[in-house]
Amino acid sequence: MVQFKTFNPANNWAGAIAAAFEDGYIVTDHAGQIVAYNPSALEILRIPEPQMRNTDWWKSPAAGALGRLLQERQEFSEYKIRQDLPHKKDCWLGVTGKLLHTTTETGYMITFRDVTAYLEVNRSLNTIISSLDDIILEMTADGTILHVWMNRTTRLTLPWMEMQGNSAYQYMPDRLIKEIQQLVREVMASGKEVVRVLHDPLGRDLHVWYRIRLLRPGTTNNTIILTIHDVTAENKANEELKEARTQLEDSQQVFKSVFDYSPTGIALLSLTGQWLDVNASLLDTLGYTLEEMLGLTVSTLIHPDDLDAAQAQMGQIRDRKINSYRAERRYRHRDGHYIYMFLACSAMQNPDETVRYLILQMIDVTELKHLDSEARKKNIILHATSVDLQQKIKQLFEINQIIAHNLRGPASAIISSVELLPEIKDVKEQEVMLYHMKNSADAILNTLNDLKDVLAQQATTGLPFTQCNIEHIVKQLWSSLNQQVVEKNAQLKLHFRESSIEYSRPYLENILFHLINNALTYTRPEVTPEIIVETWKEDDQIVLMVKDNGIGIDLQKHGEQLFRYKKKFHRGYESNGVGLFMIRNQIRTFGGSIDVKSEEGKGSSFFVYFNNRVHISKEDE
Amino acid sequence: MNKIKNVFVVDDDELFQFVMRQHFERLELVDKIHKFTDGEQALNYIKQNLNVPDNLPDLVLLDVNMPYMDGWQFLREYVKLPLPEGKQIKVYVLTSSTHESDLQRAKEFPSLAGYLVKPIGKNVIKEILTELLPA
Numbered sequence: 001m002v003q004f005k006t007f008n009p010a011n012n013w014a015g016a017i018a019a020a021f022e023d024g025y026i027v028t029d030h031a032g033q034i035v036a037y038n039p040s041a042l043e044i045l046r047i048p049e050p051q052m053r054n055t056d057w058w059k060s061p062a063a064g065a066l067g068r069l070l071q072e073r074q075e076f077s078e079y080k081i082r083q084d085l086p087h088k089k090d091c092w093l094g095v096t097g098k099l100l101h102t103t104t105e106t107g108y109m110i111t112f113r114d115v116t117a118y119l120e121v122n123r124s125l126n127t128i129i130s131s132l133d134d135i136i137l138e139m140t141a142d143g144t145i146l147h148v149w150m151n152r153t154t155r156l157t158l159p160w161m162e163m164q165g166n167s168a169y170q171y172m173p174d175r176l177i178k179e180i181q182q183l184v185r186e187v188m189a190s191g192k193e194v195v196r197v198l199h200d201p202l203g204r205d206l207h208v209w210y211r212i213r214l215l216r217p218g219t220t221n222n223t224i225i226l227t228i229h230d231v232t233a234e235n236k237a238n239e240e241l242k243e244a245r246t247q248l249e250d251s252q253q254v255f256k257s258v259f260d261y262s263p264t265g266i267a268l269l270s271l272t273g274q275w276l277d278v279n280a281s282l283l284d285t286l287g288y289t290l291e292e293m294l295g296l297t298v299s300t301l302i303h304p305d306d307l308d309a310a311q312a313q314m315g316q317i318r319d320r321k322i323n324s325y326r327a328e329r330r331y332r333h334r335d336g337h338y339i340y341m342f343l344a345c346s347a348m349q350n351p352d353e354t355v356r357y358l359i360l361q362m363i364d365v366t367e368l369k370h371l372d373s374e375a376r377k378k379n380i381i382l383h384a385t386s387v388d389l390q391q392k393i394k395q396l397f398e399i400n401q402i403i404a405h406n407l408r409g410p411a412s413a414i415i416s417s418v419e420l421l422p423e424i425k426d427v428k429e430q431e432v433m434l435y436h437m438k439n440s441a442d443a444i445l446n447t448l449n450d451l452k453d454v455l456a457q458q459a460t461t462g463l464p465f466t467q468c469n470i471e472h473i474v475k476q477l478w479s480s481l482n483q484q485v486v487e488k489n490a491q492l493k494l495h496f497r498e499s500s501i502e503y504s505r506p507y508l509e510n511i512l513f514h515l516i517n518n519a520l521t522y523t524r525p526e527v528t529p530e531i532i533v534e535t536w537k538e539d540d541q542i543v544l545m546v547k548d549n550g551i552g553i554d555l556q557k558h559g560e561q562l563f564r565y566k567k568k569f570h571r572g573y574e575s576n577g578v579g580l581f582m583i584r585n586q587i588r589t590f591g592g593s594i595d596v597k598s599e600e601g602k603g604s605s606f607f608v609y610f611n612n613r614v615h616i617s618k619e620d621e
Numbered sequence: 622m623n624k625i626k627n628v629f630v631v632d633d634d635e636l637f638q639f640v641m642r643q644h645f646e647r648l649e650l651v652d653k654i655h656k657f658t659d660g661e662q663a664l665n666y667i668k669q670n671l672n673v674p675d676n677l678p679d680l681v682l683l684d685v686n687m688p689y690m691d692g693w694q695f696l697r698e699y700v701k702l703p704l705p706e707g708k709q710i711k712v713y714v715l716t717s718s719t720h721e722s723d724l725q726r727a728k729e730f731p732s733l734a735g736y737l738v739k740p741i742g743k744n745v746i747k748e749i750l751t752e753l754l755p756a
Contacts, residue, residue: 400720401720404716404717404718404720404723405685405686405716406686408717408719408739409634409684409716410636411717412739412740413634413739413740414636416637416640416739416741416742417640419740420643420644423643423647424643429643432639433636433640433643436635439635440634440635440636557690557694561691567688567691569688577688
């Protein structure tokens with residue numbers, strides 16, 4: 001039977017001592033039966049004596065953490081456990097367990113006291129401290145951990161509850177121990193704070209960085225506070241900043257190198273057109289020194305004819321309507337001559353997107369311009385030559401047609417008639433045939449003469465060209481045709497936007513004569529003939545128009561034949577079908593062309609295009 | 622003996638017309654020889670006689686180079702004409718041109734009976750006429 005010992009202070013010293021004990025204690029024998037407890041135990045736990053003595057109750061879950069520790073019979077000191085008490089939920093007890101040895105048996109005793117208040121203070125302190133840093137260790141000079149406060153455990157996952165009393169160094173990788181020991185010595189000696197940033201001090205995560213701080217809380221005690229703070233995020237930001245700075249430096253370096261050594265001229269220009277900086281290449285191109293350039297504005301160097309466009313484009317950049325532009329401008333060299341520059345201008349913006357200054361890149365394209373205009377010139381000559389050749393081919397083709405029809409035709413008739421001649425006995429018939437034969441021979445001769453003229457025209461491309469006053473020529477022709485003019489009461493209207501044409505005067509007279517004569521010939525009896533002569537410029541060439549209100553021509557029917565040799569279209573009019581053929585030949589000889597618009601019963605308009613370019617190019621050659 | 626009723630010679634060359642008439646008359650194979658000095662006149666005549674088959678030609682000798690309406694223009698209009706059913710008209714181009722471009726143009730008219738180059742002698746004319754005569 002177990003004998004409970006409630007130590008009555010009146011009975012003996014042991015009881016007096018037990019009663020005086022502020023800590024509560026409970027003792028069990030080797031079988032786990034409660035054998036002793038003191039009044040403080042009853043006081044702290046606020047349980048009645050029968051319950052205290054009830055071993056089975058202590059084994060029940062209602063006995064909480066304290067009950068469990070009693071059953072486990074382990075030795076430990078100063079565990080902080082949470083115990084729900086009838087009068088106080090969330091009571092924290094500081095508990096120590098010890099085995100008790102008598103001569104005959106081994107018992108077990110736990111002592112405990114209410115540390116709730118102390119822990120609360122401690123916890124607030126802990127909260128304050130850990131909000132500052134991730135881990136705070138208070139340790140002795142030799143590294144024994146006295147207290148641990150821990151904030152976020154996300155990175156440094158240490159069994160911190162167990163750390164107290166252990167050496168701090170056992171949680172560190174070897175490479176760190178010496179360094180920390182050295183730092184501890186320094187701090188102990190100097191009393192000054194030491195801070196180090198370490199990469200992954202626990203050798204667990206390569207991507208973390210910690211800042212370690214060592215300091216002495218006061219001069220009197222010999223402890224050291226070691227704080228460890230995760231600076232990975234800061235460090236990362238720092239690294240990125242460093243990286244950005246490096247990149248910035250790199251790009252500045254690149255820009256500087258481009259600026260200094262580029263074969264392209266580069267300059268920085270203020271919004272008012274002041275040169276802010278100019279690279280060597282551009283200085284070299286324009287012939288100025290940097291000092292001279294910086295004293296100038298861009299508008300003093302741009303060719304006056306290009307200035308308006310330049311200022312308009314710079315204004316558009318300044319007003320942020322555009323971000324960049326390209327242009328070709330003439331810039332004045334220091335020697336006074338102008339250089340063709342191809343340039344690109346772009347805006348350098350402030351953070352608020354206003355324009356800070358302009359970046360100008362320029363290349364000298366004078367030589368290219370020159371080559372380009374040379375090429376253009378050659379191209380024009382080539383084109384003109386090609387047009388000329390095409391005209392010549394057309395003329396040759398036409399001559400060929402004339403030979404095929406207008407020479408071979410009557411010639412073959414003469415041959416046939418010569419064959420037939422012996423068979424014709426009748427004198428009258430012989431006379432008729434001879435008459436026709438003579439006509440055919442005349443026609444051949446006539447055609448040959450015309451051909452001779454055509455060839456002569458083509459051979460005389462060297463005829464002198466002079467400035468021909470058109471009005472003068474037209475009026476002269478008009479008076480020479482006076483008889484017809486009066487007869488038909490014809491009206492002449494002139495409108496010359498180009499007063500003179502550079503041409504061979506006899507040819508121009510001939511062209512105008514035929515056109516005006518035709519206009520006077522093919523009139524409609526019911527209307528007063530009105531002839532309009534006009535000139536104007538079209539794509540660099542002068543156009544001459546002779547327009548009438550005469551009978552017109554059905555171009556659908558006759559268009560292709562209009563300028564052919566000996567073609568006639570209107571019965572009852574005096575015509576040999578040679579005039580239009582001849583003048584087209586003349587016009588083509590100098591690279592020009594003639595065109596017609598006509599409507600039957602309304603009138604015709606003839607357009608002569610004087611291709612001056614061909615003439616000019618010929619002179620060039 | 623059978624004779625060809627109507628032959629049209631369309632040519633502005635008076636000497637050529639004269640020579641052809643002489644040949645036709647001598648050959649005595651043709652009833653009537655019609656002379657036209659340009660395409661337009663020939664075309665108008667045919668147009669006016671579309672309903673009178675007896676007046677329509679059996680043979681047309683067509684020059685190319687003529688005023689007002691040349692041989693090609695004539696052909697372009699002629700092929701559009703609504704000839705009486707069963708009426709056969711042989712059209713020969715008869716020209717002094719041996720020019721390639723003229724030969725090419727002749728090929729544009731598949732209804733052409735042939736392309737003859739001047740001068741042509743009596744034998745060629747005889748051949749053409751004989752071909753036309755009913756066997």
